[in-house]
């Protein structure tokens with residue numbers, strides 16, 4: 001019996017981890033196929049991928065979409081994307097299809113392809129913004145001409161087994177479902193047209209499926225205690241420790257050193273946490289009605305620039321954010337009534353690119369919060385975040401018993417002298 005209960009708990013925990021995203025319970029990526037014409041041997045469809053996740057975007061090197069055809073379909077042509085392999089089209093004389101594989105693999109085109117290969121919302125190298133960051137960039141689409149398939153809504157068979165890699169695993173896609181046909185407004189907005197048939201596929205994310213170890217960690221400090229609580233040791237697993245780079249190595253200047261590898265293998269700076277990303281939260285000042293936090297995000301991967309990065313934070317006082325310096329900020333309301341979560345992201349052309357490890361590999365901000373008088377306290381680590389997510393991945397927090405501790409004896413006020421020493425320490429920490 002006891003075994004059964006613990007087994008049940010394991011199963012419950014397992015499915016909790018796999019299916020539930022506390023910050024973005026309704027987030028998903030929806031892939032919609034709109035059939036815009038039937039052809040003598042198949043159809044032409046516009047495929048639209050919408051990233052409805054509030055804070056998780058698809059970063060470089062972009063999405064890869066796969067599926068299995070239900071019949072003997074081939075892809076005659078594509079606009080705005082391409083398959084990675086053509087497959088065996090030797091049966092075809094004259095007109096040769098773009099792809100004859102039973103399970104095609106599709107990727108976006110790169111920016112700057114000729115106009116005749118472009119399609120609306122295409123050609124971004126598969127990079128798709130998070131909905132909460134920029135809905136207009138959260139969409140990717142292409143056109144596909146399918147042959148040897150059904151030629152009407154009675155005979156068409158929906159593609160099966162959709163898979164989405166973005167980059168790396170993590171998404172699980174459901175079956176395609178026929179939904180009410182999409183209506184489109186013509187460019188002059190004077191006429192409505194309608195898809196001949198529409199189906200949707202929904203893909204949901206699970207960090208649990210994506211990787212064994214976290215990919216970022218959190219460190220903490222405060223003006224009221226000079227202890228800096230570092231990231232936990234091996235917070236992201238120490239398996240890369242063998243081939244990490246010790247700081248300031250001459251090796252760093254070698255040509256080709258920073259070149260991203262095909263398999264996305266990181267090349268990390270040696271740290272005790274071995275995380276590609278560290279988020280540091282410093283409680284900087286305690287004013288009468290406000291308090292101020294400094295946030296720094298550091299990249300320890302020499303082989304990756306993080307484009308369009310996002311940082312989501314949960315803290316009970318985020319409902320009273322008054323001012324955010326150097327980052328953009330947007331409250332997230334996962335449960336409508338609870339406003340304790342927000343998303344920070346880089347300002348366009350200023351710090352929306354988090355550079356590879358090294359002297360420029362960090363971004364920083366300060367946040368001014370109005371105190372909620374009933375709950376604000378410096379006691380028991382209240383001023384530190386509850387959860388932190390970088391690019392939608394939950395970051396490893398240090399163990400609560402190591403948080404900087406409020407000295408019992410000293411009164412809670414602004415201690416100017418230690419603050420400046422701590423700022424100096426923090427600068428050193430960030431540089432390191």
Ligand SMILES: *[C@@H]1O[C@H](CO)[C@@H](O)[C@H](O)[C@H]1NC(C)=O
Pocket residue numbers: 026027028029030052202
């Ligand atoms: C996917 O997200 C959209 C937008 O939030 C939502 O309307 C839709 O119900 C979601 N689909 C599923 C299957 O969760």
Ligand SMILES: *[C@@H]1O[C@H](CO)[C@@H](O)[C@H](O)[C@H]1NC(C)=O
Pocket residue numbers: 153154178196197
């Ligand atoms: C198929 O098309 C016919 C008209 O051509 C329409 O009446 C019918 O509702 C459509 N069925 C579906 C499932 O879209």
Ligand SMILES: *[C@@H]1O[C@H](CO)[C@@H](O)[C@H](O)[C@H]1NC(C)=O
Pocket residue numbers: 068069070160161
């Ligand atoms: C879809 O995937 C499942 C499991 O991976 C496999 O058993 C099935 O044969 C696939 N279906 C098609 C049509 O490829």
Ligand SMILES: *[C@@H]1O[C@H](CO)[C@@H](O)[C@H](O)[C@H]1NC(C)=O
Pocket residue numbers: 030031032048050179180200
């Ligand atoms: C299908 O996807 C579109 C977005 O691509 C969404 O607006 C629509 O609500 C979805 N339909 C269903 C029934 O999920």
Ligand SMILES: *[C@@H]1O[C@H](CO)[C@@H](O)[C@H](O)[C@H]1NC(C)=O
Pocket residue numbers: 258259260302303304305355356
């Ligand atoms: C990161 O971006 C900079 C500037 O755009 C570029 O010089 C560098 O090669 C990039 N690094 C990687 C690893 O892609």
Ligand SMILES: *[C@@H]1O[C@H](CO)[C@@H](O)[C@H](O)[C@H]1NC(C)=O
Pocket residue numbers: 318319320321331339342
């Ligand atoms: C949520 O908090 C933000 C400040 O972070 C505030 O601007 C916004 O009005 C709040 N929204 C609700 C619904 O309380």
Ligand SMILES: *[C@@H]1O[C@H](CO)[C@@H](O)[C@H](O)[C@H]1NC(C)=O
Pocket residue numbers: 319320339370371372373
């Ligand atoms: C803080 O935010 C809450 C809800 O968003 C609001 O009711 C309250 O007036 C704000 N100010 C303080 C000082 O709590």
Ligand SMILES: *[C@@H]1O[C@H](CO)[C@@H](O)[C@H](O)[C@H]1NC(C)=O
Pocket residue numbers: 225226227401402403404405406407408
């Ligand atoms: C600062 O915090 C550390 C870690 O929690 C604690 O051990 C130490 O006693 C604190 N220092 C003071 C002066 O209270």
